[in-house]
Amino acid sequence: MGRPKQFDPDAAVEQAMQVFWRKGYAASTPQDLVDALGIGKGSLYNAFGSKHALFELALRRYRDSQALALVELLEEPGPVKARLRRTLELLAEMDLADPDRRGCLAVNTAAELAGTDEVATGLVRRMFDRTEGAFRALIEEGQRSGEIAPGRDPAALGSMLLNTVVGLRLMARVAEGSGRLTRVIDATVDSL
Template structure:
């Protein structure tokens, strides 16, 4: 395949991520995708064959972007509650900063489609498992270091951290930034020991401040 063709495909996939995030799977059609990507419908079908195929490629690229962030979060030596707040605040801050509050393609897709498409479900399951494992590792370190409550089971609470962020992303579609921040602070405080809460209080410049109006 010529190098320029590959670059064109990458641009189309990025355009598809934006289009599917804005309109959802059912609200997006080939016409809108082609207009956004600036390609002819014949090129669309010859390259991607169908909307479903492009949707899976877009979702795979979108979820793949989280790998580097997970590595950085797990490798961080900051107190675990601070690391978790950074993860939440980066995601929610970006969303709250947008006028449209569109949020996360993965969460939006899960809400819209559930487990109705096999390929999409496989991508979402893999992404969810990777994030849960990262959260569990962060919680385990935090428990060992005394910042996370000793009764917090990382294997049980890793999924809860993931679900809480997903829920806050949905809530952020309509809630005020102050409401989102209050829920985030309450959740992290409930997970933390006194030392963990002190660590949170000691970093007022944490990216949680990005959750703004």
């Protein structure tokens, strides 16, 4: 009788995140997951309980890495509008360079599961809230520095910027090049 296969749960969540990001929740089968993780179905369920529980962990991992990276970009030093432009351009470049055109796992999850999966919807909502809050803080900083008119509503502009990111991430999934994305980025930054 052989020893059970040992695996690193953290690495397994990373691999599962990649599967869910590439295929979506519904299209990711337990077999896809065990193949990616290199474990048996019994080990998958023993370690994580269910496909959905593993998905929740994967979505949290995405939040803690990818979504947090956007906030960190916005908080770098330099002029506000330049940071915003650099962040939006980096997102577009990253999405266009991805051969699978996966887009954003949070945006994909919202499109697939919002309204039908309360836990996933809540996780995505909190990610969007964090991103919108970072945009609002950026706008407020721009108002203090004089880059953005003080009469503009930071909450409304933060919401607009979140919507811009969601739209960019979706458009990049089908874009034939960077032209349309660049126009959106230019118009967004110029509107501030």
